[in-house]
Amino acid sequence: MRAITITQESEPIQLTEISKPEITGEECLIKLSACALNRRDQWIREGMYPGIQFGTVLGSDGCGIVEEGPSEWKGKEVIINPNVEWGSNPDVQSSKYSVLGMPTDGTLAEYIKVPAHRLHEKPSHLTSEEASALPLAGLTAFRATIKKGAVNAGKRVLVTGAGGGVSQLAIAFAIASGADVYVTSGSEEKISRVKKMGVKGGFNYRDEKWFKAAMELGGLDSIIDSAGGNQLNNYLKIIKPAGRIVMYGSTTGHPEKLDVFRLFWSQAQIMGSTMGSDDEFVEMLEWVTKHQIIPTVDKIFEADQCIQAFDRFKEPDSFGKIVIRF
Numbered sequence: 001m002r003a004i005t006i007t008q009e010s011e012p013i014q015l016t017e018i019s020k021p022e023i024t025g026e027e028c029l030i031k032l033s034a035c036a037l038n039r040r041d042q043w044i045r046e047g048m049y050p051g052i053q054f055g056t057v058l059g060s061d062g063c064g065i066v067e068e069g070p071s072e073w074k075g076k077e078v079i080i081n082p083n084v085e086w087g088s089n090p091d092v093q094s095s096k097y098s099v100l101g102m103p104t105d106g107t108l109a110e111y112i113k114v115p116a117h118r119l120h121e122k123p124s125h126l127t128s129e130e131a132s133a134l135p136l137a138g139l140t141a142f143r144a145t146i147k148k149g150a151v152n153a154g155k156r157v158l159v160t161g162a163g164g165g166v167s168q169l170a171i172a173f174a175i176a177s178g179a180d181v182y183v184t185s186g187s188e189e190k191i192s193r194v195k196k197m198g199v200k201g202g203f204n205y206r207d208e209k210w211f212k213a214a215m216e217l218g219g220l221d222s223i224i225d226s227a228g229g230n231q232l233n234n235y236l237k238i239i240k241p242a243g244r245i246v247m248y249g250s251t252t253g254h255p256e257k258l259d260v261f262r263l264f265w266s267q268a269q270i271m272g273s274t275m276g277s278d279d280e281f282v283e284m285l286e287w288v289t290k291h292q293i294i295p296t297v298d299k300i301f302e303a304d305q306c307i308q309a310f311d312r313f314k315e316p317d318s319f320g321k322i323v324i325r326f
């Protein structure tokens with residue numbers, strides 16, 4: 001079968017021929033039709049991810065039809081929970097935790113085998129491509145926004161980097177919760193696009209003084225951030241006293257300094273968030289169905305265009321999730 005693996009070639013992403021997986025016990029064999037990329041796939045391509053094992057099939061997200069496995073699953077169109085061994089503690093993943101697609105073979109292939117307990121039926125309002133874009137980004141956005149960010153009706157929330165795949169879903173969950181949602185973005189056009197989703201306003205982070213306009217809102221209850229870097233000190237200027245700054249990524253790196261005085265005086269809470277528990281995955285799917293949330297698909301590529309698909313991460317006009325069709 002065809003699969004996108006990580007190699008030691010000068011271009012580490014290669015579409016290769018490998019053996020089709022064989023299932024045992026409670027496993028299912030899924031014929032994938034659409035798979036979505038995540039930043040971690042690109043970090044792995046760039047050698048910036050811990051514990052890279054060459055030869056692994058990349059990809060944490062996919063949608064397809066169950067071809068072999070327990071009879072109750074056969075023929076169903078499914079998505080896959082990308083958690084591997086979250087464990088029993090809802091607060092934090094177990095020490096055995098990993099994400100599908102490194103070191104376990106992932107979804108960027110014609111077929112994948114996973115235990116049946118990782119499967120969920122595709123939400124019926126989504127196309128295969130939209131559904132493939134949901135699992136990892138949806139779980140991350142749901143925990144960061146609704147759970148850790150405590151975003152709900154009447155709250156004012158800022159989601160940073162509006163064009164990002166996870167941010168798009170954080171925006172959608174926050175709007176569905178009834179909160180007043182604001183964003184940052186490096187693009188005025190992206191701010192206009194999310195306003196059509198129901199976002200109240202936006203700030204261009206390329207303007208060094210963007211936080212001054214944000215201060216006029218009167219304080220944010222929560223900030224949901226994946227950019228990291230020096231913006232953290234701006235977030236401390238615009239957060240309400242005792243508000244929550246939830247950080248699930250560090251696209252722009254670490255802050256060079258931290259205004260510790262402002263941090264303790266504001267009683268702000270800086271919280272880390274990664275993925276989410278299996279129960280939160282189920283809750284996230286319930287929200288998606290109840291509020292008819294649709295992940296934003298940026299572009300769809302065929303498997304033999306995988307290099308262009310990965311390169312799309314570097315293009316400033318990307319907006320939402322990049323999908324590869326097998």
Ligand SMILES: NC(=O)c1ccc[n+]([C@@H]2O[C@H](COP(=O)([O-])OP(=O)(O)OC[C@H]3O[C@@H](n4cnc5c(N)ncnc54)[C@H](OP(=O)(O)O)[C@@H]3O)[C@@H](O)[C@H]2O)c1
Pocket residue numbers: 038039040136137140160161162163164165166167184185186187190205226227231248249250251252273274275313316318320
């Ligand atoms: N901890 C976890 O479980 C977890 C899960 C998923 C992702 N992540 C991490 O979260 C980050 C985002 O992931 P993603 O899949 O959403 O990536 P993505 O689709 O590539 O989005 C990245 C976004 O970052 C925004 N950005 C760039 N510079 C920024 C800045 N200075 N301030 C604010 N935003 C900025 C851009 O927003 P605009 O286009 O609007 O300018 C861009 O669209 C990555 O670092 C990823 O590794 C972590």
